[in-house]
Structures are given as structure tokens and as C-alpha cells.
Amino acid sequence: MGQAVEARGLVKRFGETTAVDGVDLTVASGGVHGLLGPNGAGKTTLLRILLGLVRQDAGTLRLFGRDDRLANQQYRLAGFVESPRFYPYLSAERNLALLADFDGGDAPHRIGEVLARVGLTERRRRKVGGYSFGMRQRLGIAAALLRAPDLLVLDEPGNGLDPAGIRDMRQLVRSLAADGLPVLLSSHHMAEVEELCDTVTIMRTGRVVYAGSLAELRSRAPDPAHQLATNDDESAAALAAGQPGVEVAGHPDGGLAVRARPEQLDAYVLALGRRGIAVRALRLESTPLESLFLTLTEEQSDEETEGAER
Numbered sequence: 001m002g003q004a005v006e007a008r009g010l011v012k013r014f015g016e017t018t019a020v021d022g023v024d025l026t027v028a029s030g031g032v033h034g035l036l037g038p039n040g041a042g043k044t045t046l047l048r049i050l051l052g053l054v055r056q057d058a059g060t061l062r063l064f065g066r067d068d069r070l071a072n073q074q075y076r077l078a079g080f081v082e083s084p085r086f087y088p089y090l091s092a093e094r095n096l097a098l099l100a101d102f103d104g105g106d107a108p109h110r111i112g113e114v115l116a117r118v119g120l121t122e123r124r125r126r127k128v129g130g131y132s133f134g135m136r137q138r139l140g141i142a143a144a145l146l147r148a149p150d151l152l153v154l155d156e157p158g159n160g161l162d163p164a165g166i167r168d169m170r171q172l173v174r175s176l177a178a179d180g181l182p183v184l185l186s187s188h189h190m191a192e193v194e195e196l197c198d199t200v201t202i203m204r205t206g207r208v209v210y211a212g213s214l215a216e217l218r219s220r221a222p223d224p225a226h227q228l229a230t231n232d233d234e235s236a237a238a239l240a241a242g243q244p245g246v247e248v249a250g251h252p253d254g255g256l257a258v259r260a261r262p263e264q265l266d267a268y269v270l271a272l273g274r275r276g277i278a279v280r281a282l283r284l285e286s287t288p289l290e291s292l293f294l295t296l297t298e299e300q301s302d303e304e305t306e307g308a309e310r
């Protein structure tokens with residue numbers, strides 16, 4: 001299968017800030033690709049470049065194997081950055097009709113279909129001003145689908161949604177991808193990317209620190225981190241020294257920070273009990289992938305960053 005996106009050496013500067021600093025991005029034309037990074041990593045700017053909303057200062061961009069400008073003219077990519085905007089005093093149907101008239105082609109005939117696709121058929125005649133944030137996000141996806149894109153681009157689609165909204169959004173993304181529409185989405189939650197994506201590009205301060213499959217990322221991940229409180233942390237720390245696969249240090253918030261895989265953690269907890277050391281609290285702080293994400297994206301020297309790059 002060809003690539004949906006092949007970006008090489010993309011650079012975008014805003015005055016003194018280099019928001020995107022030599023980014024390579026490859027997105028396959030199938031599945032869900034996550035663009036992950038903390039706030040300010042440059043994700044939105046990169047998506048804006050892809051959608052043709054801003055022009056890069058340097059670098060090349062090929063969409064579906066073709067020059068970017070030509071591909072954009074054909075609307076092969078559609079989506080939204082930040083929140084989608086609609087006329088609040090018009091219904092969802094009317095908002096989409098305006099967009100469809102603008103886009104032309106067969107878009108006007110597809111309004112009912114795309115509203116059904118995002119689960120808004122019953123509310124299609126209601127004013128968008130009364131919509132919940134989640135419904136507006138879904139209408140944004142409907143607007144993108146009107147263009148029958150070959151790649152759907154979503155900027156932090158889970159942001160600002162309540163748990164039910166997040167669940168609906170994830171289901172929608174999964175079902176669109178299952179129906180053959182590849183999706184590129186940005187997120188700053190490893191858990192979201194882990195649940196939805198097949199491949200991922202991780203960014204930090206405008207640069208790529210990892211690009212590849214989630215499976216490979218998982219194989220590089222450290223053991224999960226926990227916070228442990230006992231009735232005798234000093235003895236608990238001393239006991240850890242003899243436990244295979246258990247790493248213990250002082251936790252900045254009190255108690256102990258413990259890194260271990262589940263089986264090794266079990267053995268350690270049982271050993272604590274045998275020694276008469278009571279466990280008062282044991283809390284999973286970050287999954288292996290979350291730990292790796294933090295390691296990759298936290299402040300570190302350039303030399304270390306180079307080491308993490310592929």
C-alpha cells in the first residue's frame with residue numbers, strides 16, 4: 001500500500017520559535033496513526049501544514065505520492081485543527097449544506113449519509129448552538145467526511161470531551177478506520193494513542209523522538225512505575241535489593257517509587273508480607289508506554305535526544 005503522507009525535513013518558524021524543526025512524517029494509507037507529544041511539541045502546526053493551512057519554511061511534503069499543492073486541491077485530506085466552527089443559529093444539516101455548496105461535486109447528496117455516519121441523524125435539524133462539545137466535534141468529522149477524503153486528520157479529538165464523549169469519539173475513529181478510511185490524529189495522551197493507533201510519531205519541541213509501530217515502542221518500554229507506602233519504607237527498600245527485577249527509590253511525594261513487571265511486583269509484595277512489613281498503598285503511576293513517553297518527551301540534553309531518535 002502506498003503512503004498517505006511522506007513529509008521530509010519540514011520546518012515551520014514563527015518569529016523566534018521553531019514550531020516544527022526538521023520533521024519527517026510517514027503515514028500509511030490504512031489504519032490509525034498517532035501524532036503524540038506534550039503541549040507545544042508542534043503537533044498542531046504540523047497538521048496545519050498537512051491540511052494546507054500554513055506553508056512550511058522548508059522541507060517536502062508528498063500526499064498519496066503526489067506534490068502537496070496538487071493533492072490539496074483534490075481535497076484528499078480533510079479534518080480540522082483545534083475546534084471545528086459552525087454557525088450556531090443554523091441546524092447541523094443547514095451548516096453542512098452551506099459547506100457542501102461551497103465544495104460542490106456530489107457533497108450536497110451526501111449530507112444525510114455523513115450525519116448518519118457520526119450518529120447525528122436525529123439531531124440534524126437542531127441548532128448547532130445547542131449542541132454539546134462532543135456533538136460539535138462529531139459534526140466537524142461529518143463536515144470532513146463530506147469531502148470524501150482519503151485521509152482524515154484530527155487535532156486532539158479527545159480534548160475537552162467528557163468520558164462518554166471520549167468513548168463515542170474513539171468508537172467513531174475506530175469504525176472509520178475499519179471501513180478503510182485512514183486517520184491521522186494528534187494527542188497528548190499516550191493511553192489514547194495506545195488504544196486507537198497502529199503506528200505513532202512522537203514529537204518533542206518540534207522534533208521527532210520516535211516513529212514506528214506501537215508494538216516496537218512497547219518492546220522498548222521500561223517496567224511500569226508504582227508508588228508504594230508501607231509501615232516501614234526503609235526496611236521495604238532494603239528488602240527490594242534482593243528481589244529480581246524490582247527497582248526501588250525514594251518517591252518525591254513520599255513512600256517509595258517501585259518499578260517492576262506485575263509478576264516481580266507480586267513476588268516483592270509477598271516478600272514484604274513474609275517479613276512483617278505491611279503494604280498501606282500501592283498505586284500504578286504510569287503504564288510502560290506512559291513511562292517511555294515521559295522519558296522521551298521530558299527535558300533532556302540534545303545528546304540524549306539524538307540517542308532516542310531512529
Ligand SMILES: Nc1ncnc2c1ncn2[C@@H]1O[C@H](COP(=O)(O)OP(=O)(O)OP(=O)(O)O)[C@@H](O)[C@H]1O
Pocket residue numbers: 014017018019037038039040041042043044045046188
Ligand atoms: N501562529 C503562531 N504564532 C506564533 N507561535 C506559534 C503559532 N502557532 C504555534 N506557535 C508556537 O509553536 C509551538 C508549537 O505549537 P503547536 O500548537 O504546534 O504545538 P502542539 O503540539 O499542537 O501543542 P498543543 O497541544 O498545546 O496545541 C509553540 O511554542 C507555539 O507557541
